[in-house]
Each structure stands twice: as structure tokens, then as C-alpha cells.
Amino acid sequence: MPRPEVMDRTAGFLKKSLETMPHAKRLDYLNRKLKAVVQHAYKHSTAFKNKMESVGLKPKDIQTMKDLEKIPITKKADLVELQKRNPPFGGFEAVPIETLRRIYVSPGPILEPGEAEYEDLGWAQAMYAAGFRPGDIVINTFSYHMVPFGMQMVDNSLRQAGCIVVPTGVGNTEQQVNIMKSLRVNGYCGTPSFLLNLAEKAEEMGFDCLKDLNLQVAFVAAEMLPESLRFKLEEKFGMMIRQSYGTADIGCLGYECREKNGMHIPDDRIVEIVDPMTGKQLPPGKTGEIVSTTFNKIYPLIRFGTGDLSYLTDSPCPCGRTSPRLAKILGRVDQVTKVRGLFVHPGQADEVASKHPEIRKYRVVVTRKEHKDEMTFQVELKEEVSQPEKLKSEIEQSIRDVMKVRGEIQFVSKGAIPEGAKKIEDRRTWE
Numbered sequence: 001m002p003r004p005e006v007m008d009r010t011a012g013f014l015k016k017s018l019e020t021m022p023h024a025k026r027l028d029y030l031n032r033k034l035k036a037v038v039q040h041a042y043k044h045s046t047a048f049k050n051k052m053e054s055v056g057l058k059p060k061d062i063q064t065m066k067d068l069e070k071i072p073i074t075k076k077a078d079l080v081e082l083q084k085r086n087p088p089f090g091g092f093e094a095v096p097i098e099t100l101r102r103i104y105v106s107p108g109p110i111l112e113p114g115e116a117e118y119e120d121l122g123w124a125q126a127m128y129a130a131g132f133r134p135g136d137i138v139i140n141t142f143s144y145h146m147v148p149f150g151m152q153m154v155d156n157s158l159r160q161a162g163c164i165v166v167p168t169g170v171g172n173t174e175q176q177v178n179i180m181k182s183l184r185v186n187g188y189c190g191t192p193s194f195l196l197n198l199a200e201k202a203e204e205m206g207f208d209c210l211k212d213l214n215l216q217v218a219f220v221a222a223e224m225l226p227e228s229l230r231f232k233l234e235e236k237f238g239m240m241i242r243q244s245y246g247t248a249d250i251g252c253l254g255y256e257c258r259e260k261n262g263m264h265i266p267d268d269r270i271v272e273i274v275d276p277m278t279g280k281q282l283p284p285g286k287t288g289e290i291v292s293t294t295f296n297k298i299y300p301l302i303r304f305g306t307g308d309l310s311y312l313t314d315s316p317c318p319c320g321r322t323s324p325r326l327a328k329i330l331g332r333v334d335q336v337t338k339v340r341g342l343f344v345h346p347g348q349a350d351e352v353a354s355k356h357p358e359i360r361k362y363r364v365v366v367t368r369k370e371h372k373d374e375m376t377f378q379v380e381l382k383e384e385v386s387q388p389e390k391l392k393s394e395i396e397q398s399i400r401d402v403m404k405v406r407g408e409i410q411f412v413s414k415g416a417i418p419e420g421a422k423k424i425e426d427r428r429t430w431e
């Protein structure tokens with residue numbers, strides 16, 4: 001096979017008919033898949049049947065994605081608890097155990113039934129969108145032990161994308177650099193920080209990442225990817241780096257395309273953004289918990305709460321994919337505070353602070369006065385500024401833009417915000 005050394009890696013689709021479905025067709029497609037998986041899970045998964053019965057639901061009550069709101073959300077902690085009570089899988093599996101190929105173990109501990117034939121396309125779509133093409137030689141530096149991600153998900157998805165895998169796993173940086181050089185490896189799967197480790201090791205070994213190595217594309221996950229790090233690594237290797245998001249339980253829930261404007265939701269998946277308090281679905285633009293439903297017949301998790309926060313965007317993407325996108329991951333549900341009816345979370349506060357280089361340290365304090373929430377943004381400055389009032393109103397504007405809620409700025413003296421202070425401190429009492 002000719003090696004894809006020089007080619008346009010930004011064009012095309014892995015499954016064009018799925019990835020470019022018009023909105024109405026997509027809804028219809030997902031509703032049909034949902035009905036089928038609900039029927040299947042009700043029949044074969046005792047845990048799902050119990051979940052439905054606990055709220056008086058029958059499969060016929062779930063006809064559309066909107067109906068999902070009626071089904072209670074399953075959280076990771078519930079999964080751990082149910083697995084303890086009803087080992088090994090808590091009754092969420094929908095096939096006899098003897099038909100499984102592998103059993104994976106994730107932190108928790110949570111046991112995951114591994115399919116005999118991996119058919120899920122989510123991560124493979126992510127890889128294609130990241131620029132991986134058939135014939136690429138790829139190092140998979142995710143761990144192959146215990147957890148399903150490296151072996152079941154990434155390794156199989158690379159095969160679906162037509163790539164050749166070198167299953168290097170994590171660690172052994174010097175050996176990995178030598179492998180990259182001798183095999184002219186052009187793809188990388190792993191965390192962003194491990195790619196940085198490899199770059200540093202290669203340089204220490206006297207190589208020029210751009211000239212001596214041949215990396216062209218990277219699929220990164222399992223860690224936040226700061227833009228500064230992406231830029232640094234893309235420059236160093238002369239490559240394209242795209243990130244994905246997902247969970248070990250369900251698989252890929254979002255992936256970046258060439259446009260880097262959020263993460264497309266894979267097509268064989270339902271992703272809801274819900275109010276963490278009520279479980280009700282939120283419209284695009286509103287921040288809430290990411291809750292997902294898979295159509296996997298072996299392990300049909302329906303309404304699985306990830307505990308991560310994001311919001312959806314459904315503006316058209318120039319890449320041609322029509323699925324809605326998750327904006328970046330904004331933090332964890334347990335860090336969220338509600339101020340005047342709106343969710344406020346540390347990720348937003350970080351964003352505000354990042355717009356103003358004068359800020360050395362900050363914390364958000366939420367209080368309550370005469371039955372009204374008040375939000376104060378305490379700020380330590382790097383040094384005194386000549387026009388503090390001007391800066392104050394600029395930061396207040398950023399708060400309105402990013403957090404959608406009004407906040408007051410209070411400049412405090414250096415050291416007033418203790419080391420390790422919570423980014424959002426809720427001082428409200430509810431007597």
C-alpha cells in the first residue's frame with residue numbers, strides 16, 4: 001500500500017452518510033436506535049428493567065429522545081454500588097457472561113464487559129476527523145492493561161480507520177522514539193503530556209522532531225489539552241493534533257474536526273446536556289451535565305451521567321459534519337454552584353481570569369443578602385495598576401460575557417486569598 005506521506009488529511013469522512021445526515025433525518029435515526037436499544041435492554045438487562053420499573057416506565061413510553069428525561073440517570077457511584085450488590089456487572093450487561101471476549105477493570109473499581117467484536121465507530125470517526133488515514137503507522141501509547149480504553153477502544157478503532165498499530169503502551173520513551181524513527185511512524189495516540197515527553201526525549205537524544213521524525217497526526221484524549229501546548233507540539237513536529245472526549249463505560253462522546261470549534265458527537269450515540277439537579281434537558285448554549293446513551297447491545301448503558309460539564313452548540317460546522325458539538329469540558333458537576341438560577345463553575349472563572357493578565361490570583365465568593373444571591377470576584381493583582389476603576393469595569397464585563405451573571409470585583413491585597421483556596425466559595429446559609 002502506498003504510504004500516505006503527503007496528502008490532504010483535513011478532507012473527507014469515515015462514514016459520510018451518517019456524518020452528514022440532515023437534522024430531521026438525524027433525529028429520526030437516533031429515535032429509532034433509541035427505541036430499539038430500550039426494548040433490547042429492558043428484555044436483557046435486569047438493572048435497566050429495574051430502573052424503568054422504579055419509575056413505572058415500560059419500553060413503549062420511550063419513543064423519542066425527549067422521553068429520555070423520564071428515565072433516572074445512572075451515575076458512576078451507582079454503578080460501583082450495584083456491581084457490589086450484584087456482581088460482576090450490576091445487571092447492566094445484556095448478554096450471558098460466557099459470550100464475552102474480555103472483562104476490563106477501571107478505577108472505582110468498575111468492571112466492564114468487553115465485546116467479542118468491537119463495532120462501535122465513535123473513536124474511529126474521531127481518528128478520521130483528526131487526520132488519520134488508511135496505511136498510517138500509529139503508536140498507541142495508551143495503557144493496554146486492565147482498562148478498556150487502550151486495547152478495546154483505541155486499538156480496534158485504529159483498525160477500523162485502516163491504520164497499522166504499534167501497541168507501545170505508556171512509558172519507555174527512548175524506545176518509543178527509536179520506534180518512531182525506524183518505522184517512520186506518522187500517527188500518535190495518547191495523552192498530550194506524553195507526546196510532550198516524547199518530544200523532549202527525542203531532543204535529548206539529539207533528534208530534530210521535525211526533520212528526523214515523521215509524525216503528522218495525533219489523537220489525544222484523557223487529559224485537558226491547553227491551546228498553548230497544542231500549538232507548541234504542532235509546531236515542533238509539524239503535525240495536526242485533535243482531541244476527543246469520552247468515558248471508558250460508553251466510549252467516544254465528542255471529537256474535534258479540522259475546525260477545532262467544539263467536539264462533534266459521534267452518530268451512534270445520544271448525548272444530552274441536563275440540569276444536574278433535575279435531570280431535565282437543556283437547550284444549546286446552556287451549561288449542564290453530559291449524560292449519554294449508547295446503542296451497544298452488550299452493555300447498553302442508558303442515561304449514564306458522566307459528572308462532566310459542557311454545553312452544546314448546533315451551529316453549522318464548515319467541515320460538513322452535521323452532528324451537534326460539545327463545547328470544551330468545563331469542569332465537574334460537583335464543583336458547580338448556582339447563582340441567581342444560573343450555573344457557575346470554576347472553568348468559567350478561569351476563563352474570566354485568563355482574559356486579564358493583570359490578575360495574579362482570584363476567587364469567587366457567593367453570598368446571600370436579603371434573599372438574593374451576590375457574587376464577588378476577589379482579585380489579587382500582579383502589581384498596582386494606574387486605572388483600577390477601568391480594570392474593574394473591564395473584568396465585570398468579562399464576567400457578564402462568560403458567566404452570564406453579574407458579579408462585583410473586589411481588589412484584595414497580596415496574600416489575602418489563601419493558597420489552595422477553592423475557586424468558588426459558597427458562603428450562603430439557608431436559614
Ligand SMILES: [Zn+2]
Pocket residue numbers: 257258259264317318319320321
Ligand atoms: Zn466539524
